[in-house]
Each structure stands twice: as structure tokens, then as C-alpha cells.
Amino acid sequence: MAAPHLPVLLKPLLRAVAPVRGTWLDGTFGAGGYARGLLDAGADQVIGLDRDPSVFAMAKAWAGDYGERLRLVEGTFSQLDALAGAPLDGVVLDLGVSSMQLDQAERGFSFLRDGPLDMRMGGDVPSAAELLNSAEQDQIADVLYHYGEERAARRIAKAIVAARPLTRTSELAEIVAGCLPRPKPGQSHPATRSFQAIRIWVNDEFGQLVAALSAAERALKPGGQLAVVSFHSLEDRIVKRFMQARADAGGGGNRYAPVQQTQEPAFTLPFRRAVGPDPDELDENPRARSALLRVAVRTEAPAGSIDARALAMPRLPGKERG
Structure with a gap:
């Protein structure tokens, strides 16, 4: 059975992380497009993680085809290291709301479809x-x-x-x-x-993203790969600054945060720039027009920490929820 939507930048992602092997975690399982792609490309196992329990019911039609190679877990990707239960060879995150969620009027994500004003991806919020x-x-x-x-x-x-x-x-x-x-x-x-x-x-998507990037750093084996697909500039800025900061042995600081204590770099960056969609993908899937893929490779350095201010994460003045 075909996946109900097209996973954005799947082919560039698979090329960027090839050869795919070992255990990967898909932190935004959704319709399962990335998980299926990784399994079909050679991953031994994929852990499909999502905070939205409804996605697992929709996956029942095809998930059994992969047997024990696909393990489905409900939870937020900010906890991915604990939920994985073991070191990982790769983590993929597809940020934002999925087209599947937008198409469900009852979820309240879309201004094009009348529905209850909800917008919750899952959890008691x-x-x-x-x-x-x-x-x-x-x-x-x-x-x-x-x-x-x-x-x-x-x-x-x-x-x-x-x-x-x-x-x-x-x-x-x-x-x-x-x-x-x-x-x-x-x-x-x-x-x-x-x-x-x-x-x-x-x-709390920005807070969850920062926590997820740090969780991925803790979860990945040396040589493990972190691949993140983002859809707007605020998300991509956080991902870019995180990868740059954690690949920089100097910990040089910037106008958002003071110089941090020098840490051994936790990642290397195999690509100088983000990868975007090619013309063929844009013709096939217009949703991909704003998508950007960034990849980082885990080093043998111990997992460190980063001040969220260094990532220019948007913050509300005063006290904010979460």
C-alpha cells in the first residue's frame, strides 16, 4: 500500500546518509514515509516515534510487512534518547505539521478546512x-x-x-x-x-526541537547521522546554529549568548550548505518548495550541552507556557 503522502526530500536524504545500516529512529513518524524509505534502503531496524497516537492506527495496514524491523513508540522527540533504549546509527526529524494532519479538518491545523480550533499534535496540553x-x-x-x-x-x-x-x-x-x-x-x-x-x-515546537537535537546528540553512536528536514526559516535557523555550534571546537559564542567553555566537537558537517529539492521533486510535490535538509555526523566526543540562546530560538517576553 502506498504511503498517503509524499515524504519531502526523501531521495536526497537517503543519498546523503548512504549506506543506510543499523538502527535508525524516525522522530516524526507521521505517515511513515521516511521510516519506509530507510527500511527499504537497508536499515536493520527503524524506531518510529510520534507524539500523535493516531498515526500508529493508520500504519497498521502496512507496518506488519516489516515485522520486527519496525518498532512504533508514542512519545515526543525531545525524549528520543530515552525512548530509543540503545545507541542509534541515525536519527531523522521532519519538522512542522504534516500534510496528513492538515488534511484532517477535525485536528484544527488548517485555515482552508473548517474544524474545531485544536492544533494539538498529541499529549495533554x-x-x-x-x-x-x-x-x-x-x-x-x-x-x-x-x-x-x-x-x-x-x-x-x-x-x-x-x-x-x-x-x-x-x-x-x-x-x-x-x-x-x-x-x-x-x-x-x-x-x-x-x-x-x-x-x-x-x-511548544521550538522548545521540543532544541531538546530533540540535544537528545539526538546523546543517542547517536560515533559515526551516527542526524538528518533534519525543516520548512521555514525559524526552524532551519535553530537546526543550522545547533549543528554549527556543536561542530565547532572553539565554542565561540555570538550576540545571542556569551562564549561557552570549549567543548570537543560532537559533530562533523559533511555538507557546507543545506540541501533543497530538485526541479523534479518540485513538479511532483509542490509542498517541498521551502524544505531544507541538514545533516551532521556524530564524532566520538562525549555528548555536551548548549545554551538555547546561542541558537537564536524565538522566545516570548516574560514567562511563557512550557
């Missing part, structure tokens, strides 16, 4: 509606600005508070669209940045 209906106007504005880079954040936050209580994605999309100019042909939907920001807030 407040829904988007609960947060938007209870948060202060300034906090909502900060979320939209820092997590979505939305310039009209204050105007949108004021409109959200005036319209409360909100329960449906269509209500939120209409409010955001009413605060912004009508998009020109070819431009994204006016609610794109706001929905992205609120989803990140609900799921």
Missing part, C-alpha cells in the same frame, strides 16, 4: 481555542510576532480578543484575513503566519 480564549492580548500578539513573524500581530491580537470566544478554524481565519490586505495572485493565505505561530505555541 491546552488546545488553540483554550489558549486564545484565555491569554492576554499582549501575549497573543507576542506569539504571532515572535513565532510567526507577523507584522500585524497587535492588530490581529486585538481582533481575536474582541471576537472571543473562538471555537472554529474558520472563525480565526476570517478574523486574521480581515486584519490584512487581500493577497495578490500567488501570495500565501493571509492566515498562514498566524496559524503557524499558534500551532508552534500550542505544541
